[in-house]
Amino acid sequence: MTTSMHVNVMKRRRLVSGMMTCLLLGACTHYTFEFEDKKQQATTYAVNATSPSDGKPVVYQVFTRLFGNTQTANIPWGTASQNGVGKFKDFTPKALTEIKKLGVTHMWYTGVLHHAMVSHNRLTEMQSDDPDVVKGRAGSPYAIKDYYNVNPDLALNPQQRLNEFSQLITRTHQAGMKVIIDIVPNHVARNYHSTSPPDGVTNFGEGDNVAVEYARDNNFYYVTGKAFSVPKSDNYQPLGGQPHHLSNGQFAEFPAKWTGNGARAAQPSINDWYETVKVNYGVKPDGSYDFPRLPANFADKGISEHYAFWQQQNLPNSWYKFREIVYFWLDKGVDGFRYDMAEMVPVEFWSFLNSSIKTKNSHAFLLAEVYNPSLYLPYIHQGKMDYLYDKVGFYDSLKALMQQTGSAKQVMSAHRSVQDIAPHMLHFLENHDEQRIASPEFAGDARMGKPAMVVSHLISQSPSMLYFGQTVGEDGSENAGFGQPSRTSIFDYIGVPAHQAWMNHGAFDGGLLSQEQRSLRTFYETLMPLNNAPAVANGQLTExxxxxxxxxxxxxxxxxxxxxxxxxxxxxxxxxxxxxxxxxxxxxxxxxxxxxxxxxxxxxxxxxxxxxxxxxxxxxxxxxxxxxxxxxx
Missing domain, CATH: 2.60.40.1180 (Golgi alpha-mannosidase II)
Structure with a gap:
């Protein structure tokens, strides 16, 4: 992994190796992936899969906490009362209708699950999490502390927060869209503890043998005999140095657990994912597997064969814990999942989990964050993923072209390199990890997203994704506290100015947009519904x-x-x-x-x-x- 604090601070995810041994050792390095331009002349090919007859998916990613926030103070490291926080209720029928106009088929509500956060919580059974092991004040949505409930910040009545989210699921369905939420199987918050587990469900680590570094059915790995120490840094202070009764450079954890990125030290580096702990799936510390492997021919098998295979096996405890979690949310009406850093979890686990999901709901939408191109085919065919990020290659080459440093040839070569799996490769120009197009660090002009979105959206059957604020030129320039501008902060309470102009105090009519922003929004409203066009959903490409x-x-x-x-x-x-x-x-x-x-x-x-x-x-x-x-x- 990179040693740059900034990259790790911004939720640690640039390119990572897919080798499990490397991940467990915490010694991964960047890799590069070059595309061979096999033919410069016009090339015609047909894809090997078909899209639904009514169009291809369009995902709208929204950072739930920020969407409905109307406050504009934007104080660095500000509290929820100072900077504001959006609620589930802010996704009104009008708001959802306007989003639907963009051709959207799936709403990805990011930051829904209850994660670690520093706040004066209104729930009597919860207290503020320790700033020493929380990134930002509002907290990272990828440090989950309770998989069986939702973020209390998002509810009008925190005691009824799960019911309020259920109502949002219903409104989304009524607007003609499906619901996706995040699942983060590689790691959980260092202070994971569910306050409302279903009957018979125990917390992660509750039955672990903490006297050993590894046991197959332990949920975590342990640094035996040593207490956890908060990482030290000359450049970073929790909450920007603001006082907090728990911010004392200490966090009680004995024995220390391995950190989320696989670091094994009792005191991880400030550049490690120190706020999280790694989940054990039966991968031994030496990288060998302590579970059955899939037969070699299972890349060609369907869901039913994969599901049947795993019913006959005795598997590590963590596998079953995550199956209980996804079943819980499917029963709540959630229609699919976006999997965080999926390549850091063995492909066999994905075969188990995804075949379980598809057996319960054959239409479930399964999207994985995978950056290693050598893992694309295994995670699609053995792991039974529906869709993977097309970042390494297509997004990166498009970004370079938008920045006037790359070439059209490189973009087409990158797309050609995955032409056989194009319908499985999700295209995007922005998401919570990437810089905003309008930021000076990216293109400095939201209009550069127009030619790129045309190509990205229309070049293949690949599903497309929009990030909230993209359609009105949000530039991510706010200094929220944790991390740096150019990406809209996912760690702190903050307002999103261009999005707020479109939201217009809850009218969702674009009433405060400039003429240039209105024009950009109109462009997206014209382009994105072409996902229903027959040639886009199922057509043949000729360069x-x-x-x-x-x-x-x-x-x-x-x-x-x-x-x-x-x-x-x-x-x-x-x-x-x-x-x-x-x-x-x-x-x-x-x-x-x-x-x-x-x-x-x-x-x-x-x-x-x-x-x-x-x-x-x-x-x-x-x-x-x-x-x-x-x-x-």
Whole structure:
């Protein structure tokens, strides 16, 4: 893992190795993944899976605590009363209807589960968590302290918080969307303790033999005979140095547990995931497995075979604990899960868990954060994941192109490298881990997201994801406390200005947006519902060569067609931030006609256009401009 405190502070997740031994040893290093450009000429291929006939998924990720907050003080390290906090109730039918206009099929409510946080809690059975083992004041949503309840900050009545979340699930379903929440199997908060477990459910670690470093059915790993010590840092103070009765550089834990990223020291580094402890799935400290392996041919087996295989096995206790957790939330009406740092957990566990989920709900949506390309196929086929992040490759190359340092060729090469699993690779431009497009550290201009979103959304059957505030140009510039600006903070109480302008004090009508922000929102509302277009949901991709184009144009322009028996689309995007480009394209034979072909722009920015009989079209695109032409019958 990186030794940069900033990267680890921002929830520790850049690229990590998928080797379990490396992860357990806590000695992982960055890797690079290069794509071979196998063919520069126009390439046509068909994908190997089909999307639902009614379109491909569009996920809307929202940081639940921030969504409805209307306060604007934005005091660094501010409390909930100073800086405000959103509630479940803020997702009104009107708000959900407006989100649905973006073609959204799934709402990913981030930060719902009860995680460690520093606050004056209104619940008598809970006290503030210790700032020495909490990141930020509001706390990391990936340091879960109770898997059987939700964050009390999000409820009007904390005693009824689970009921209030159930009501939000119902409203979301009524708006025509499904509900996703996070599951974090690799680690839990250092102070994990459920206050409301179902009958028969015990807390993680409750039955562990703490006299040994490892036992198969222990939930944690232990540094035997040593007490945990809070990490030291010359550059960081909990709560920015503000006083708190528990902030004393101490946290009682004996014996010390291994830290979430696999660090084994009783006193982890400030760059380790010190606020969390690693969950044991039966992987021994030497990296060998203490559970049955999947038979070699199970990559080709279906859910029923995977499920049946695991029913015959005696498995580590942690496996069953997480199955109880996902069953609990499925019974509450949750429709799927986003798995945090899935590659740090053995693929066999995913086969067990996901086949259990799919047996209970065959339509469950399963999205995994996996950054190691060598693990893509195992986690899809053996692990039975529906979708993986397409970050290493597609997102990274798109970001470089948006920053004017990469090339169109690199983007297409990255996409081509996963063409066989494209329907499983989720595309995004922003999420809670990544910099905002409008931030100076990324592109400095939200409009650079326009050509990128056109390509990202329309290039394949891959599901697409939007992050709240992206559609109105949020720049993430707020200094919330923990971490640094450019990413909207997930650790502290803060207002999100551009999003608040769209929210307009709960009217959700964009009433406070600038004209430029309104235009950006309109663009997304026009583009994103194309997930229902037949050519986008199920079409064939043909990459197009630019004819008589300058070297600069070839670096900055991406062009392709998507074709289906019911629809044919031509997509061209100019990623140049400053320069217009004129290009000529030779379209596939299916676009040729003796009388020429008329096309209409689905983005509603251009008049009808005529393609000549030989299938040639010449276009001039302004900086950041895209066209999405539909061939008329």
């Amino acid at each position: 197009l060569e630019l004819l008589n184009a300058s070297d600069s144009a070839k670096q900055r322009i991406i062009a392709f067609t998507r074709e289906h028996s019911q629809q044919q689309l031509l997509v061209v995007s100019n990623f140049d931030a400053k320069q217009s480009h004129t290009v000529t394209l030779k379209l596939p034979k299916s676009w040729h006609s003796h009388s020429g072909v008329t096309v209409t722009d689905l983005l509603h920015t251009r008049a009808n256009h005529q393609i000549d009989a030989s299938g040639l079209i010449t276009l001039t695109l302004a900086p950041r401009e895209s066209v999405v032409y539909q061939k008329e019958k």
